[in-house]
Amino acid sequence: xxxxxxxxxxxxxxxxxxxxxxxxxxxxxxxxxxxxxxxxxxxxxxxxxxxxxxxxxxxxxxx
Numbered sequence: 313x314x315x316x317x318x319x320x321x322x323x324x325x326x327x328x329x330x331x332x333x334x335x336x337x338x339x340x341x342x343x344x345x346x347x348x349x350x351x352x353x354x355x356x357x358x359x360x361x362x363x364x365x366x367x368x369x370x371x372x373x374x375x
Contacts, residue, residue, distance in 0.1 A: 313338065 313320050320335055327335065352360045
């Protein structure tokens with residue numbers, strides 16, 4: 313809805329009263345600031361490079 317607010321207006325007629333109220337409250341709320349997710353300098357290393365994203369090493373010592 314943030315990128316295409318006109319779609320909310322198009323479907324409004326088919327929504328219940330409660331759903332319209334929720335939609336109107338969302339549309340009337342001030343836009344939230346965009347968070348720059350490219351700056352990882354303030355994040356802990358575990359979040360920047362989580363272990364499950366790296367390839368597992370072959371453990372040849374179990375042979």
